Amino acid sequence: MIAETGLIALWLAASLALLQFALGAIGLRAEREDYFAAIRPVAVAQGVFVTLSFLLLIWLFLRSDLSVRLVVMNSASVKPLLYKFAGTWGNHEGSMLLWVTVMGLAGAFIALFERSLKRETLVATLAAQAFISLGFYAFLLISSNPFERIFPIPAEGQGLNPLLQDPGLAFHPPTLYFGYVGLSVAFSFAVGAMITRDVGAAFAKAMRPWVLGAWIFLTLGITAGSYWAYYELGWGGWWFWDPVENASLMPWLAATALLHSVTVLATRDGLRAWTLMLAVVAFSMSMIGTFLVRSGILTSVHAFAVDPKRGSFILALLAIYIGGAMALFALRVGTVKEGSRFELVSREGALVANNLLLSVILALVFIGTLYPLLVEALTGEKLSVGPPYFNLATGPLALLLAAVMAAGPLLRWRRDNAKALLNRISIPILVAAAALFALALFTTGMSVLALLGLALAVGVGVASFAPLWKRNLRRTPIHTYGMIIAHFGIAVALVGMASESSFTEERLVAAKPGDEISVNQWKLKFEAIEPVAGPNWTALEARMTAQYGDGAVHDIQPQNRMFPTAQTQTSEAALLTRWNGQLYVVLGDGDNEGRWQVRVWWKPFVTLIWLGGILVALGGFLAMIGRLRRGYKQRKQREFVEAML
């Protein structure tokens, strides 16, 4: 009965979405006040029903209801509870339901709390949001019903892909989905504003929290995904320029650009058309990302749930939404009035540079990711584009972007002069130059990009705090602190990346129990190989001890795991984290002489990559709190004044 109730709730939610769209579309055309009034409760009800449906699916997974096909295919009764829970969205149907649930909740949230936007624009936004949801409801109900029953009822489920059995999975995909859906809301706002010709600061202020929210989730999702791939794949790398990774990076790049341009629109009422365009691009990238991941059209190390038919469905949705939005943009861009003007050397100018650089990087990633598809379609030849392309094409631009990031916040709005800027940024420049000099003197074998990157990162780290110079720290708004922390986070991550790529040391040996392996200051002792068993796996575990210099002796136990239900093997890397880096040990196969392959990396400061990511997200979070608080205060003041009058 649970499955049927879930399906009914899903149908109800879909019907409400249709009603929501119809109310908005007809209401706007006929200017019916009563329709405007009705759309809010309908949006809330839609959110409630779709959430109910998703909760019921979670319940089915927790109970391991083996009469439901999806549970059978993706879960097993012997699985730990956390993975039963996470398994709900570790598959195509469940993740699509999660997507549409978050969209429904976002719609309900807008309906309940958005007060500053013009009413017609709000109605158009909710209608656009419902229209996007409808595509996903159709997708779920027509081709991927998560509640489908299976008969005869099997005795046991097939389990989850063992690689996905990891705490990382419980958080990584939903985090990215929150980001994608947040961008869909920004997109709906843009469509709404284009329909009612209401593109201005008020619209930007309403859209900004959603862009910020989406961007925070994307940042966290990418950071978590990178760390997950780092320790789960056992290859020692943290970014592979894999299509699925690029699929999450592209929306992030677009969202980062949008975040900065929407700030120009909200504060200075400039870059109107450009912001609209970016909102459309950002959501397109989310859809393309989903398409790339779901269709399996590109070879990926993360290819889990792929099905070409589903890919075509998403592609069709993509064409409808993006084609429609582009057409609307082309129709309406003429009526978008010129925003306020600025000189090239100004805060706006720096933000334009930021946007251009981010767009170019986005274009380069996009081309690199889709080029193999294009070539194959045109010539039938198969090729792959890998890290060498992406590093070469995007690396120098990313450094340039970091330099702009250091200078931008030190510029005044509207107009400034280059000399004054040079004055303000002289200390960071000196610091960067000193770092460059020291690195060139004391290190060998660093690549030019890493060398420049590391020196620049140090300078950017200093420069990110420069906006606080000569300011009353207690009266500085929270969102300024947010910006500072986010920019500092980028510098921290850059240091981690440059250090990892330059100073990593690696040893690959075939070792017998009793052997010692040393790398950098580390001494590892291989004690023994032992079989161990987990809830639904068995493993061979290497018992080792590791000692850094004369420090304490730590145990470290890399494993090779077998999952009988899925007949799959995975290697579990073992990590030891110190303040100055991470030791990374992987156990390979044994041979008939009793030797085992062991691969050891010492990665200095690698953890800064993810720490930086977390700082960036934290900065975003502070900015959001600051903006929301200020918006709330201003509204209260206005209401107070109105009440007095």
Add this chain to the structure above:
Amino acid sequence: MKAKHQRLTLVLLAMVALIGAGLLAAYALQDQASYFYTPSDIAERKPEAGQAIRLGGMVEKGSIQRSADGVTVQFIVQDGTAQQRVTYTGITPDLFVEGSGVVADGRLDANGLFVAETLLAKHDENYIPRELEGIDMTSGKHKTETLVQ
């Protein structure tokens, strides 16, 4: 700056940036894209030694040899018509077994030996690398017998 000028400047900047991106991409792609080869492709038109390519095929049964150092493995990749010798130093992926599909990134050396830098065998037993579609997979051991349906 006049309104018109500003818009024009911005549009021009955007155009220059996008064209720049296109040129940069074209330049980088020309150098860095690695073409996919099957052993027959290599037999027909041998790529230059040292050029980055991607090799795909099935691991020939009985061909995997481990070297004395314990960390280097040699094997033959075949696609039904031709064979290619491959050497790889490192820990082989979890699903790397004889008769399975494999995709390797690397280069040919002067003697025609393929030196792999990375080996990709998939995590999922149902997975067939996309580039290997169309190649006879009947020798593939990892087929779908684990599915209930």
